[in-house]
Amino acid sequence: MNLARLDLNLVVALRALLEERNVTRAGQRVGLSQPAMSAALARLRRHFDDDLLARVGGHYELTALGQVLLDRTATAYDVLERLFASQADFDPAAENREFRLLASDYAVAVFGTELARVVHEEAPGIRLRFSQTPPTVVDDTATLLSATDGLLMPHGVISDFPATDLYGDRWVLLVADDHPSVDDRLTRHDLARLPWVTYQRTYDAPAVRQLGMLGVEPRVEVSVDSFQLLPLLVAGTRRIALVQARLAELLAPLAAVRVLEPPYEAVPLREALWWHPVHTHDAAHIWLRETAARVGRRLGEGTAGV
Secondary structure, eight states, X not given: OOGGGSOTHHHHHHHHXXXXXXXXXXXXXXXXXXXXXXXXXXXXXXXXXXXXXXXXXXXXXXXXXXXXXHHHHHHHHHHHHHHHTOOSOXXXXXXXXXXXXXXXXXXXIIIIHHHHHXXXXXXXXXXXXEEEOOGGGTTTHHHHHHTSSEEEEETTSOOSSOEEEEEEEOEEEEEETTOTTOOSOOOHHHHXXXXXXXXXXXXXXXXXXHHHHTTOOOEEEEEESOGGGHHHHHTTSSXXXXXXXXXXXXXXXXXXXXXXXXXXXOOOEEEEEEOOGGGTTOHHHHHHHHHHHHHHHHHHHTOSOO
């Protein structure tokens, strides 16, 4: 494939055609006349050797290849849009733009709130949008990173993408204040016999996977897509939960729970900001990464026993 011989405007036309499934509406969406969009569709059909849109009754439906191209075209469009929006200079005090970051509720509570405060003070025109990290992050990392400005994720889950370290944390266990069979410490036997509340993402932390290596198979009674709900689901029950120490420090006062050390040497976590290589030399993203690293260093100075 010789990219130099391709008309990248066809990416815009292809996305509109696949999403609208109508030549007239697709043309209106991108500012082309109906004949011009029909000509673009003809060029695309020749290139892919496929109809892409097939008439069924009084409307068009995507062919099998058209369905495959639907998501790929949206991703390619986002990458191109971000590529050509790259800036040589960036003045945070004067700019007006939004950064979208993928993050768990843990990362937002512990790190994102402080990052948002610093951005509010130093760059009043900058907006941050935190979106929940999807379960597909491990299998589709490149696609997710290409469509966003960064991902807050500990080391040990993804690799092969640029990242800047932010701060360290460690794992602790939560039990109810009035737990009937746990005093001031837990044993490995307790971990096997007591019911668990777990964070149910497919990219569970290495510390959770570590339990299996120790021969402990947690008996999961409740699972939830939020780290911040773990203390509430532990309070008043016999359950236990593994949670990050920094988050436990924030949330323990809000629920009737106790924080205990694991009865094994739990592997620590190192939170990082990951990004797609297309952003590496962009001035706006360099500022975002440097600001995030500075906030992370401040957190490191007041480690929660890390």
